Structure formats: C-alpha cells, structure tokens
Amino acid sequence: MFSVLDTRPVAPGVTRLEIAAPRVARFWKPGQFVIVRVDGEGERIPLTVVDADPAAGHITLIVQAVGYTTRRLSQVPTGGEIADVVGPLGRPSEIEAFGHVAVVGGGVGTAVAFPTARALQGAGNRVTVIVGARTAAHVILADEIRDAGCDLIVATEDGSAGVKGLVTGPLEELIEADIVDRVIAAGPIPMMRAVAETTRSGAIPTMVSLNPIMVDGTGMCGGCRVRVGGEMKFACVDGPDFDAHLVDFDGLARRNRTYLEFERAALEADMPMAAR
C-alpha cells in the first residue's frame, strides 16, 4: 500500500495528491509516468508524475476526475492509501540545450508539461510555457511555472485570464515574433493535433506526450499502440513522447474511445460495471 500524504483541490475537478512512493521518487525523470491502482479491485491507469522528492520518497500527481477511477483517486483523503503505484514508466523527455522551447499545456495536460518545462529551463534553455484552460479557475501550476524561471502565457476560452482563445493563438504569435527551436505539447488530443499543425509548416521540431489506454505499462499488453510515421509504437515503452508531426491522432482518438459507453455508465452510476 502507498500512503497519500496530502490531497488538495487545485482547480474545479482537479486534485493534487502527494504520495509516498520511494522507488518512483528515486528514479523518476521528467516525462515519465506511473500506473496507479486505487484499490484491490481497481483498474490500472497511467498518470504522469508532476514532481518527485527523492530524499523524502514522495511524488506528486495531479488528476482530473473524468471517469470512475480518476474520481475515486481524487477522493482518497490525506492519510488514506492507494493499492499500487508502479513506475517510473516510459522514456524520459529529451532534455537538451535546444535554445528557445515553447511548452504547451492544455488543461490538466499542464501537469504533464510542467516537469519537462522546468527541466529544460534547468538545462539552459529559454522556456515559454503556454497554459490553456477553460477559465481562470482552471489554470494550474502558474506559480510553479514562474518560480521555475519560465515565461508564462495563459490562454482561457472565456478570456477570464490571459488571452481569450485557444493555446494555438499565442503559439502562432510566439513563432512569428520570436525564434522557437522546439515545441512540446501535452493535453487533449485535439489540442495536441492543433499544435502539431501550427508548427508543421515551419518544421519546428515538436513533441507530444500521448495518453493512450494502457493496462500494464511495461510493453506487455500492446493496448497503447499508436501509429507514428506509419509504424506501430507502444506508448509505454517507446514513448510517451513522440514526434507530433508523425503521430496518427485520428487513430489515437478512436482507440481512446473504445470503452466510452462503459466509462459513461460507470461514472453515472458510480459503479464500475453499471453498464452490465
């Protein structure tokens, strides 16, 4: 069992959990994820690690309650326990001196993008983080991003914070006004696809962090397979970061909808197998 040391809401429907997971904390690098199982009957879900403290043996996860399991996880109180936290999994993000890197986080995808942005800043890059959110209340990690020394641009759909609109607006402006050597994006599939299209004509190297369905997270099940440049890749062992200009986002979106009806029914009934 893994102890939850702190649970707190950070945005509507979004929860930050600090968990004692010494093995993950010791070996985690930005871009890597864990698989979490809330209890003995729970499903295994992949979640990107936001931060780790190897000395204390703690990791930080940020989870959006979108389904039955993520809601259960969000509800584990401070002092509670989680059955399994396994990792780190996946290849770490490439951290090199690229020059000026634009890191784009959409919604809770900001939690995925943030550790990579901070590591890039630490590696001598100039990093501009563009955070997209529905409203000002949905913006997460803004202080942490600024504290890490990154420039921050916020875009909200209703204009309640930063610029009004999607993340691609400020990204386009940034590319026009400035030299951008690399772009990294994490968030909903339509957003990552839009970022890929934004940078394609200028051939700016662009990486996306993918979030497919997974069971084991170590290459065994093949459920996370995704086409990249026409080749079959397993996001868990070959990713989760891939060249955005080569990813088959349509295929990824279709496969991620496999259990949509099941998930909806489970969420409505607050029971996993309500559909049956």
Place this chain on the structure above:
Amino acid sequence: MKELSTRERMQIPRQAMPVRDPAERRRDFEEVALGLTPELAEREAMRCILCKRPPCIEGCPVRVRIDQFIPLVASGDLAGAARMLAEDNALPAVCGRVCPQETQCEELCVLGRKGLPVAIGALERYVADWAREHGAGRQAPTAPTGHRIAVVGAGPAGLTCASDLARLGHEVTIFEALHEPGGVLAYGIPRFRLPRDIVGAEIRALTDLGVEIVTDAVIGMAESIDDLLAGGYDAVFVGVGAGLPRFLDVPGEDLVGVYSANEFLTRVNLMKAHQAGAATPVIDLDGARVAVFGGGNTAVDAARTAVRLGAAEVAMLYRRTRAEMPARAEEVEHALEEGVLLTEQVAPVELTGTDGRLEGVRLLRMEQGEPDESGRRRPVEIPGSEFDLPIDLAVVAIGNAPNPILRRTTADLEHTKWGTLVADPDTGETRKPGVWAGGDIVTGGATVILAMGAGRRAAQAIHRHLTAKNDLEAG
C-alpha cells in the same frame, strides 16, 4: 498391496480424468478438468511398469523423479510422493495442469510405444492437490548462507529459481512489475485451466520458505541490475519473460475491437473483466463473432475465454493444419467441445471496419508447401482465394517478442539481434558478471515448464558460484 506383473500392469487401461460437461463449463470460469479420484489415481499409478532406466525423466525439464513418485502413489504413500514432488518441482500443481506432457515425459513413456502412456501429468496434479489440501510436502530451508539474490520477474522461471535458492539457504527477493506475482500464471493462463487459488498456494509455499516478493517494481525502469548488484545482492537472476506482443502487420490492426492476446487475457485473468463489478472491461462480447489468430496455447485460451464471455461464435484461424498446432492437444480438444470452431489454413490479409470499429477480416486460403526450419511444412498462399468473414472482435495470439526494457537500460547485458538475452543454455550465465537469465527472455516464447527448467539450472549455477566464492574467501 499385491505386486503386479508387468503384463498385469500393461493390461490396465489408461484412466481418463473426469471433466465437466462442455455445455455447462462454457458458461463459467470454473476449472474444466476435475482431477483424478483416489481410485483412478491408484489404478493409473499401477500402470507404471517401473523401468530400470526410465526415459520419462529425460523428457522433464526439471527432472521430476517420475519413476519414484508414481510407485508411492500406487502404494498409497501420498505423503512420501508429495515430499518428493515438492523437492523436484517448485510448482507441481501448476505443471500437472499446464505442461504439454504429450511432448515431454509422456511422449517418452515406454507404454506409449504400444498403447497409451502413463498419465504422468494427471498423477502429478493429483499428488500436488492432495499435498495442498493436506498441508503436506512443505519445504524447509537449510541453514542460512548469508548470500542475497535478486530475482527479476515472478513468473515460472523466477519462482522456480527463487524456490531452489531459498531451499539452499540463500536469502531471495523477487521483484515483480505487476501488482500480483505469477507472471503468465497470473495474467495469461485462464482460471478454468489453472484456478487462482492453486497459483496462490504455490506462491505461499515460496513465501513460507522466506522468499520476499516485491510487487510494483519494474527493474530497469526503477533500480537497474547494477543498482541491485551494488545494493547488496550477490547475484541477479533475470526471468522477465517475453512480454511484447507481436501483431499481424496487416492493415486495420488499430481498429477498436482488435486486441493482442496478452491484453485480452490480462483484462480477464488479472483484472477480472469477467466478473460483475470489475473496473477493467473488455468490449461487450454478448452475441459477438470472435476471430482468434494463432494456433498455440494462448490462442486456445483466448478462444475459450471469448466463449465464456458470451460470444455467439468463436473461430480460431490458423495458417497451418490442426496436426501442426503447438497448443496442448487436450486443450484443443476441450476448446472444440466447447464450440470453438477451428478454421485451418487461412491467413489474414486485412482487418476491415467503419468509423474505426472492427467489422470483418479478409482471409486468404493457404496450402502446405515445403518444410521450413521448424520441420513443419510452410504455409503458402493460394492466389485469388480471398474471402471475407464478419467479426466483432479479433484477438492476435501469434507470440511475443522479448521485452526491451532491460536490454535498453543495461548496456552490458548482451542480447541477440532478435532481442533475447544471451545466456549459457546449461547454466543461464550471461556475459555480465553476477547475472544469470532464463525463460522466455532467453529462449523467446516457450512453455511454463521450459522456463522452470531454466530457472532451476540457473539456481544450481548461482549456488555453485556463490559456494565457490565462499571457498575462495575461506581458503
């Protein structure tokens, strides 16, 4: 008990193991084969003609003393038989159920030349089940040696290696990536063939020996092998399995409704998708048409699992003929009894669908060509023989490639161009000092018992190495 002559022994017919009625068992996940009754077991054991040089043992990768434990069953000394079996086999109740005996011990049985061999597998299962139910055959470790060994992977190879090393007095820690130990015994083989309480009992026997099992630990992603060696382990055994599913490499494999056998079986076996209230689903199979590609045990397991999940029609699609299927003969028999269809000599050309969902498969008929490296006749396409089959779910069960995690993260762990680890077949020794390996990560996808044999040989080699080291240090 009266002594029987060889002639009398040979007149006893092979005793068939009772199995559940197909119409009943195809609706649940309870065990299919029920095991021998005491009467059946005793009669079957009497068939053994007590060869002076028993060939059957040569067919057993872990060298169970078949010629000795079977007479103990015949004379009613089950405790003695259980003790002997426990010494020879770390997972006897598992092997009695899942070993391909017909190509191992039983294939070499002298009785098989003229009639049917002794049902060695059924007798092994009988003794192991008796031992479990009576708390017999427990092993005790010898005096501690002070050596610590890390075993990577809690599958058949790792469990066997750990058991042998623990009984020799070494302190063993097993690191397992999943949340449950067992490897393929946990995620791969269905409960109706291998009930989970049996796997659980075999693993408890191991922890009773003092073996520590650490779950949720992916060596290579968390600690490296070098971290383990530097952190106080005197030797490392790598038994991580094959674990990277192969796909068909035909168009349409990304359609929703196409699963690897690993994923399909893991969702059911490990994550319990078949149970009401399970949080991990498979797509609804009620009334569905299912195609399983492949002809091995995994394909048969997937097909029979699909039947139990309510599929209306399940077909195994195999490139060769039934005679060439690598699956255990008894399992193919059981699958057919349960209504699984076997379509021989077909190969998929394309999986088709609309809106990203699988709707059918285009197949090509095959014929037998010249023999290939495996000695089996190569399947050859018949041009123009395409035909379409409507299906709702496809399971790809054509084997596994070696998992890449350890070789990527351990630079000096030598591997072949196929990605399997290079290890001495007799000892499991790799080219990296202090590291032994065995099972599917070395051989590529094989059987539970072959992996166990490799685990056993590596345990002996590790023990010899550590003992020699002691002698050197003492001398």
